[in-house]
Amino acid sequence: MEKTGARRAPGQVRDAILKVLDEATAPLSVMEICDRVSAVTGPVPRSSIQSYLSLNTPRLFARESRGLYRPSAPTNLSLPLPLAPQEPLRPPFHFGRTSLFHAEALRWLDRRPARSIHAVVTDPPYGLHEYSPVQQRKLRERRGGVWRMPPSFDGHRRSPLPRFTTLTPDQLAQLERFFHEWGRKLRPRLVPGAHVFVASSPLLSFIVAGALARAGLERRGEIIRLTTTMRGGDRPKAAHAEFPEVSVMPRSNWEPWLLFREPIEGRVQDNLRRWKTGALRRPSKDKPFGDVIPSAPTRRAERAVASHPSLKPQAFLRQIVRAALPLGEGVVLDPFAGSGSTLAAAEAVGYSSIGLENDSEYFDLACGAIPKLARYTPSGTARPPR
Ligand SMILES: C[S@@+](CC[C@H](N)C(=O)[O-])C[C@H]1O[C@@H](n2cnc3c(N)ncnc32)[C@H](O)[C@@H]1O
Structure with a gap:
């Protein structure tokens, strides 16, 4: 499904999407999901993220109005995924x-x-x-x-x-x-x-x-x-x-x-x-x-x-x-x-x-x-x- 050539364990991107959506405090757009998943797993094309979302909606994901996604049901929040690197943060x-x-x-x-x-x-x-x-x-x-x-x-x-x-x-x-x-x-x-x-x-x-x-x-x-x-x-x-x-x-x-x-x-x-x-x-x-x-x-x-x-x-x-x-x-x-x-x-x-x-x-x-x-x-x- 991915065109970047990166070798990943089966389900890694799907699990990363789940984790990202579970950690988010509000539904996310495909672009936002793509950025956050890529920060964790390395670059994933937006089209792949879109395909995973479509394939797993409504089983894992729910699509809200204006193309925002959230998890459809409680998911396993302790998925073994490294912490996402933080976006540029202000100093304390x-x-x-x-x-x-x-x-x-x-x-x-x-x-x-x-x-x-x-x-x-x-x-x-x-x-x-x-x-x-x-x-x-x-x-x-x-x-x-x-x-x-x-x-x-x-x-x-x-x-x-x-x-x-x-x-x-x-x-x-x-x-x-x-x-x-x-x-x-x-x-x-x-x-x-x-x-x-x-x-x-x-x-x-x-x-x-x-x-x-x-x-x-x-x-x-x-x-x-x-x-x-x-x-x-x-x-x-x-x-x-x-x-x-x-x-x-x-x-x-x-x-x-x-x-x-x-x-x-x-x-x-x-x-x-x-x-x-x-x-x-x-x-x-x-x-x-x-x-x-x-x-x-x-x-x-x-x-x-x-x-x-x-x-x-x-x-x-x-x-x-x-x-x-x-x-x-x-x-x-x-x-x-x-x-x-x-x-x-x-x-x-x-x-x-x-x-x-x-x-x-x-x-x-x-x-x-x-x-x-x-x-x-x-x-x-x-x-x-x-
Ligand atoms: C209801 S407001 C608090 C306002 C506060 N009572 C005051 O007097 O200024 C909640 C704040 O939490 C922030 N926020 C929302 N989700 C957050 C999260 N997951 N982590 C840290 N801050 C968050 C929002 O940006 C917002 O400024």
């Missing part, structure tokens, strides 16, 4: 106790030493599609796609929101597989008792929670971020006048943050002594960390330094990041760092942190934003104690 960025890497999260986790992360605080991609190059281009051109552009309000441009209601059952299954795989790769890198905070959405949190529990993390509750959102509350599309007293979905005024923990060793006190983890840090001696946190939407001043569509506010992030290390010791990881707001929050409360971001534009944005967000003082809030 360091600031204070913060390190940010231009890296794909699952691959980076594969190379991270065991038991070296003490907490995770993250706001991951959801539709998986919304951070694909195609959807990001649409967003940057403000052309929509999976991103909904809310109308301006009081003369202010509002942040775009991903439309999770458009996800198909296949895409939801893919989401479950992604989070399961993420949990599976994350767990060996966590110390016993490490807490994992994951920002979610009321529409998808059950899938993520199920996937992380299936990966073996212990569910420890859910933090409610009380915040006004632009989600839900709309009248039926194109029939507002006919149904003026109807909302299709509730206007959402909260955001769930799932809370999981790597199983502890022995009693909590034993785990605290040995690993410095296993519990949550109190905001003050007299007050336990609570699971409902009022939170104003992200301030304009923060958006001005970090124009990421999913920017979370420092006032909220600093509270949960601080709680994540019960003794204030260890390393906090944000594997989906975006503009680096979690890392800035860690820096502000005096913690060490590591961030990963695979989009080069957001990586560059974060390098500029982290020092500014870390210095930012949210109005009306006391800086959390260090």
